[in-house]
Amino acid sequence: MAWDETRSWIAGDANQPLYQALLDDAATAPARNALRKKVVRPDEMPWEMARQGLLKHLINEAMNTRMETVDAYMQIIPPGSRSGKHRHLAEECLYVLEGSGYDLHQDCDVEITDEYFWKPQDLVQRFDWEAGDVIYIPPNTIHQHFNADPARPARLISSTNRIFKYSGLNDLEQIEDAPEYEAGAVLTAETIRQYLRNPG
Template sequence: MAWSESGAWLAGTENAPLYADLLQDAADAPRRNAGRRKILKPSDMPWEMSRQGLLKHLINEDMNTRMETVDAYMQIIPAGSRSGKHRHLAEECLYVVEGRGYDLHQDCDVEITDTYHWKPQDEVKRFEWEAGDVIYVPPNTIHQHFNADPHRPARLISAINRIYKHSGLNDLEQIEDAPEYDPSVVLDAEKIRGYLRAG
């Protein structure tokens, strides 16, 4: 036989219908998607008291929607408070629904090999925002949102592409927790109203 590497590539006895599975997955997509929601009501959107702060999830991979690539949540920052501080490899954009405040962003030098290695740069940049603005968070930037109004809450809508996660690049690190974070808290409308009145 002319193929000199045949001794190596002919080895192995395992069989698997991997391509057939891909074809079946594609064929099943219309039926599968027909069972996924295109419309979500507020009651379908779960609250979370997270380390990043008070969140109402609008779209999430675990919510059985047709959205394949984007996760989005609404973040409520009580008067005079702040979000958690975190860093993730994916870029993010946030729309300021109401309120005014500022972000602190710290770029990082990153190296991706078998593991992630990142080092914060010295400079911390401040960006002011108000209702109607869009905040852009570059990839791998340490960031935190601050509500500058001592009397009124701020609301932000965050959108992030989950393709990073599916590409094995879900590098997410929480550096500081939001002041309101308490894993024992169960959120509902009345509890949220209490946070909105705070300050």
């Protein structure tokens, strides 16, 4: 009989108000959100000398903005230089604000089971871009951005969806560092100007 199953599912003494926590979180969200930024000013956007290159974070989970699902940064590539090379499971979209150059993309074969495996394919593809273009990075593609202009910087706006991270798929691997990368470097408007004048 069905009630014979009681011996299995009735076991356990743990109590926790998890559903009530969801209700409480929803009820207090408007007050919390009122304290989160809807407008972020340039001086509130943190610089980072990252392994991927010179970044100015526009929207990031750590910045206390109203944005729940998207992270975005501006990448500055000095004249004749390049970004780092990396791979991530999330797809990425970049808008070219300034400059011209090209991307190198290398697709990977992926297997996701209890473990996660990826292997680069042999083909490396080149995609040229210039100001006004949008660059699409497919999921799990090794990619790198190159500034083809020896005299002018390139600026790209990168956007990725952080839902991948919340889904347990926050796979990000740095394969090559940007030439400008220096651990612990402190960036200011003046140091950025120096990078733009003196590539490498």
